[in-house]
Amino acid sequence: MxxxxxxxxxxxxxxxxxxxxxxxxxxxxxxxxxxxxxxxxxxxxxxxxxxxxxxxxxxxxxxxxxxxxxxxxxxxxxxxxxxxxxxxxxxxxxxxxxxxxxxxxxxxxxxxxxxxxxxxxxxxxxxxxxxxxxxxxxxxxxxxxxxxxxxxxxxxxxxxxxxxAHANTAQAVAGVVMVADNPTDHHIFLGAYTGQRDLHATSSGVTARTPRGDITIVEPVSFRDQYGVDLVADDTGARFTGLRIAVRDVGVVERLLQQNAVEATCHLGRLIVPDLFGATLIFEQGIVR
Incomplete structure (x- = not known):
C-alpha cells in the first residue's frame, strides 16, 4: 500500500x-x-x-x-x-x-x-x-x-x-490541496489511490490523511475561506492548487518575504504566497506528523 x-x-x-x-x-x-x-x-x-x-x-x-x-x-x-x-x-x-x-x-x-x-x-x-x-x-x-x-x-x-536546511525554517509537508466543483466525485479514486479506506468528508470537501501529509479536495469557495485566495474550478475535474508547508517559525518566513519584497498575506494564522508560477504556497506553524 x-x-x-x-x-x-x-x-x-x-x-x-x-x-x-x-x-x-x-x-x-x-x-x-x-x-x-x-x-x-x-x-x-x-x-x-x-x-x-x-x-x-x-x-x-x-x-x-x-x-x-x-x-x-x-x-x-x-x-x-x-x-x-x-x-x-x-x-x-x-x-x-x-x-x-x-x-x-x-x-x-x-x-x-x-x-x-x-x-x-x-x-x-x-x-x-x-x-x-x-x-x-x-x-x-x-x-x-x-x-x-x-x-x-x-x-x-x-x-x-x-x-x-532552509532559511525559512521549513521542515515538513503538511499537505496538498486540490480544487474541484464537486469534491465528492473524486472520493472513490482518492481512496483507491492512497489505499485509505476511511476518508474524512465534510460539506466542503474530502481529505485522505496519509502517514506524511494530507490530500484534500475542496470547493473553490472553501479554498478562498481557508487560504484567502480566489480560484475558479474548470471543466478538467480536480486540480492541484496549494502546497501546505510546516515551518518552525512563521515569523521568520514573514520577515524574509518582506525583505525580498515577495507578495504574501496572513490568513487564519497562515502565511500565504498566492501565485508562485501557478501554485499557492501555504506556510503553517509547527511540526506535523
Whole structure:
C-alpha cells in the first residue's frame, strides 16, 4: 500500500526563474538535473518529501504515450501547454510493482512501472547513484492532474540533512490541496489511490490523511475561506492548487518575504504566497506528523 506524500511536481516554463523565486522564499534549491526524456528539474528537500520544480527543456526528446506505457514527459508537456502549476503528486512506495498491480486491479492504473537511474550529489558534494521506480494512476475525471507512487532505490544517496536546511525554517509537508466543483466525485479514486479506506468528508470537501501529509479536495469557495485566495474550478475535474508547508517559525518566513519584497498575506494564522508560477504556497506553524 502506498505511504505518505513523497513529492509534488511544480511544472514551470522557466526553470531557473522558478528556482530563484523559491530561493527568495527562503528555500535551499538544488542544481539542475537532466532527464534523458527531455525534462529538467531542480529539487527542494524537506523531511521525507521534496518539491520537484520541472520544465520541458528538450521537447524533441519527449516520448509519446503508448498502449501499455505512460509518458511522464508527455504529460508534463501537455500540462504546460495549458498552464504552469502543481501538475503531479507522487506517494512514497516500498514496492512500485505491487502498487501498479493494485492500481490496475482497482481500474485506475496508468501504464507499466517506469524505472530510471541518474547521477546525483550528496550533501558533501560527492557523486552518488540515484534510482527510482514509478507507477502511475489516473483519475478519469481529472485529466490535468497526475498521480503516482515513487520507490527510491538508493534512498541513502538521495535524502540529505544538508539539503533540508532552509532559511525559512521549513521542515515538513503538511499537505496538498486540490480544487474541484464537486469534491465528492473524486472520493472513490482518492481512496483507491492512497489505499485509505476511511476518508474524512465534510460539506466542503474530502481529505485522505496519509502517514506524511494530507490530500484534500475542496470547493473553490472553501479554498478562498481557508487560504484567502480566489480560484475558479474548470471543466478538467480536480486540480492541484496549494502546497501546505510546516515551518518552525512563521515569523521568520514573514520577515524574509518582506525583505525580498515577495507578495504574501496572513490568513487564519497562515502565511500565504498566492501565485508562485501557478501554485499557492501555504506556510503553517509547527511540526506535523
Amino acid at each position: 502506498p505511504g505518505g506524500l513523497d513529492h509534488l511536481v511544480h511544472a514551470v516554463r522557466d526553470l531557473d526563474a522558478a528556482a530563484d523565486a523559491y530561493q527568495e522564499l527562503g528555500f535551499t534549491v538544488g542544481t539542475r538535473n537532466r532527464h534523458p526524456w527531455g525534462t529538467h528539474n531542480r529539487i527542494i528537500q524537506l523531511d521525507g518529501f521534496f518539491i520537484e520544480i520541472l520544465t520541458v527543456a528538450e521537447p524533441e526528446k519527449i516520448e509519446p504515450h503508448r498502449d501499455g506505457g505512460y509518458s511522464f514527459g508527455a504529460f508534463q508537456r501537455d500540462y504546460l501547454a495549458k498552464r504552469e502549476g502543481l501538475s503531479m503528486l507522487l506517494l512514497a512506495s516500498s514496492d512500485a510493482a505491487e502498487d501498479a498491480r493494485s492500481y490496475a486491479a482497482a481500474g485506475i492504473g496508468e501504464g507499466d512501472v517506469f524505472s530510471f537511474a541518474r547521477q546525483g550529489l550528496r550533501g558533501d558534494g560527492s557523486a552518488a547513484q540515484l534510482g527510482f521506480s514509478l507507477a502511475f494512476a489516473r483519475d478519469p475525471l481529472s485529466p490535468d492532474a497526475g498521480f503516482g507512487v515513487c520507490q527510491h532505490l538508493h534512498p541513502e544517496n538521495f535524502w540529505s540533512p544538508a539539503f533540508q
